[in-house]
Amino acid sequence: MLDMKFLRENLDEAERRLATRGGAGFLDGFRELDSKRLALLRESETLKALRNKVSDEIAGIKDKSQAQDKIVEMRTVSQRIKAMDEELKQVDEELQGILLTVPNLPDPSTPIGASESENVEIRSWGVPPAFGFAAKEHWDIGEQLGILDFERGAKLTGARFTLYRGAGARLERALISFMLDLHTEQHGYVEVLPPFMVNRDSMTGTGQLPKFEEDLFKMQDPEYFLIPTAEVPVTNIHRGEILKRNDLPVCYAAYTPCFRREAGSYGKDTRGLIRQHQFNKVELVKFSHPAESEAELEKLTANAEKVLQLLDLPYRVMALCSGDIGFSAAKTYDIEVWLPGQNCYREISSCSNFGDFQARRAGIRFREEEKSKPEFVHTINGSGLAVGRTVVAILENYQQEDGSVFVPAALRPYMGGLERIV
């Protein structure tokens, strides 16, 4: 959510910066609703002040029959207040409706661009392997090895669900442990294991709601949502809290499954593990001092890259342009891993700085000094990494001509010493 007071004074600037995302009219109606709200608020509060004052006077009058005039007068005042507050509530809701659906302002360092094609490569690491044979795609490799069973996944649930078995299941579990160990032991994150379902307030806090409900799996009665990313429960850990300055940055690493409807992506990545309704992810989340968030995003991105480096998987880092960053993000780096079977780079991690956008929605603050006013923290998060897609990358990059797949050396301790999946 953007700061109302900032918008009041910088509406043109805000609209100009929002326009770089594509689309327009995000803030239509803000000006009128805001001034209407202020007018109603002032009037209502003036009347309440009067009522409070007269009520005190009534309290001081021993003989209530002497107070009848005032009581009758205040009865009218109370009715006016009630009517006014109802109108105010409506205006407030409309205003919130706008504010909650306006995306974040792109950071000044975010490249301006209309779409994915204008993202900017920042750096790359590793060399795509050269094969003396035609590289296969991971679904063929996985099915032939009997470690990925897409047909049975579809039988059990439906499209975009997969059954892992044997070394495949073990590989998924090994990667989760490997990543969590790395981030907690080497990078200083505290491991957390949050609920996989959250309520509406949590989804609103990080920005999935109210605008993107169709992307979520929703439970009825009680109304809970399956998390689309650990970002949601982990960021909301500190919703409504004031953090200690000295505890910043607060850094969490969490493994969770993620559930996404993938509405609107029919026909895209229909085969294989790339786009599933349920997938596993290890997520990194930071609560940072505003002045440090830029540097913390760089560190978090480097932490995610480290996973790929240790697995010896080639990748590149892209700065997403203004037209491609997510709703809540001010700045995003995507890490794209090389997939020989598909002969292209595919996103395996997305690391973003949200500035105070989520913190304002979720009320996550800190005090610079013991006595100073609370300020909003900045939130940062990124995948470290998407586990299913890491399996894809390993299968495709470590495949052999005979169809077997080597296990990356760093992973072998987590695979019971297994060197090769045959």
Add this chain to the structure above:
RNA sequence: GGAGAGAUGGCCGAGUAGGUCGAAGGCGCUCGCCUGCUAAGCGAGUAUACUGGGAAACCGGUAUCGAGGGUUCGAAUCCCUCUCUCUCCGCCA
């Protein structure tokens, strides 16, 4: 699922015949004094949001005692609904 108890400020904890309660008291914390050091002691201060004025320091208004409604001139205190927590029984990983 059945029966009961409870939700108050950073924490603990008063406050039920409705009024001067943003809320006693204690702890914690901050500043000052005192003290050879530490402990103790003394004094002052110590919620948040919105809003009006002010360059600012700051001053004023409104709201907030789990959440949302209601009664009333006036509610932490009365009524209704919901949520959460705890205890006992049942069930269960």
